Amino acid sequence: MQYLPTIRLSSDSTLSMNTRQILHSKAQKAFTLIEIMVATVIMVILVGLVIQITSEVLKVWNKSSGKLSANAEARIAMDLITQDLETAVFRNNGLQWLRAEDDSFSIPGASGTTTATVALRLFSPALDRPSGPGDICAIAYKLDYLNPVTGATVGDRLFVLYRLVVDPKSTFDDLMGDPIQQTLPVKGATVWAGGSTSESIIGTSPNGGNYLVSNVAGFEINFHVEDDGDPTTTTEVPGDTIFGGTDSTVGSGAASPAAPRFAKPLAYAEVKLTVISDEGTQKIQNLANVPESLDDIIREHGEVFTRRVNFLARPL
Incomplete structure (x- = not known):
């Protein structure tokens, strides 16, 4: 009669021990608070690194894409300037x-x-x-710092290179011949006018309609005359280069050349365009609040393109 209770007690005791072992095993498989905190810190660090790397990649991409866009515009401008200079018309008829x-x-x-x-x-x-009829056009280039949308000096301004092309008929009827061609529009002139023609150099409808490219922070041309054979003299024309007319500085009809060697036909021109990135443009727009000077910004964010252009035509 005493044996049966002993067996039941032993069975209950064994079950209790198994339960404790299972619970203890489950407790060992769970994460501790320290492990969770360490994992969280590692995850935060990894996420931060990914965000930082992504941010740097986007910055580099934006900077590179801005440069590529500006460089593409510079090539367009350089090609048009080259085309216009290579085919420029010259006549030894006393006109400019x-x-x-x-x-x-x-x-x-x-x-x-x-x-x-x-x-x-x-x-x-x-x-x-x-x-339209004809082929010779009056062409003018002007670089300024204006609003590219309105052509005004208010609002967000950029370096803008403008190019005016007057149609051949208006050029022939109103802008060529004596006396209008004695002197072409001087620097600072806003229009090229003559007869019934008056064309804004930066363009109208809307203002600034003759927009060619932006982000061109520098536009320079150095002209050279034909070599005189003397290795001690230079061919580069100093100061303004004016062919023909009342104030000519080069060519056979030069009114008062700086030296006799400049009374010769033009041989070639060296065109230099300085293109600035979008990042540099933004700094210049906020120039009063940045530590860098204008020259420093252009030097850091600019790129210079140069090209030698030969004058294919010779004065008749």
């Missing part, structure tokens, strides 16, 4: 056919600082000329 004057403009926030450029006017059979 090319005028390139040193010019400048100021930047808001850069007190006492001006940007050097060139004001270029010439005649050329532009390939992109308006349709």
Whole structure:
């Protein structure tokens, strides 16, 4: 009679021990608070690294894409300038056919600082000329710091290179011949006018309609005459380069050349465009609040493109 209870007690005891072992085993498989905290810290660090790497990659991509866009625009401008200079028309008839004057403009926030450029006017059979009779067009280039949408000095401003192309008929009827062609529009002129034609250099409808490219922070052209054979003299024309007309500085009809060697036909021109990235443009727009100077920003964020352009035509 006493044996049966003993067996039941032993069975209950064994069951209790098994239960404790199972619970103890489950307790050993669970994470401790310290393990959870360490895992959380590691996860936060990894997420932070991923975010930082992604941010840096996006910055590099934005910077590179901005440079590529600016460089593409510079190539467009350089190709058009090259095309216009290579096919420029020259005549030894006492009239003015090319005028390139040193010019400048100021930047808001850069007190006492001006940007050097060139004001270029010439005649050329532009390939992109308006349709109609004739082929020779009056062409003008102007670099300024204006609002690219309105052509005004208010709002967000950029470096903008403008290119005016007057249609061949208006050029022939109103802008060529004596006396209008004695002097082409001087630097600072806002229009190329003559007869019934008056064309804004930066363009109208809307203002700034002659927009060519932006982000061009520098536009320079150095002209050279034909070599005189003397290795001790230079061929580069100093100052303004004006062919023909009342104030000519180069060519056989030069009124008062700086030296006899400049009374020769133009041989070639060296065109230099300084292109600035979008990041540099943003800094210049906020120039008053950044530590860098205008020259420092252009030096850091700019890229210079140069090209030698030979004058294919010779004065007749």
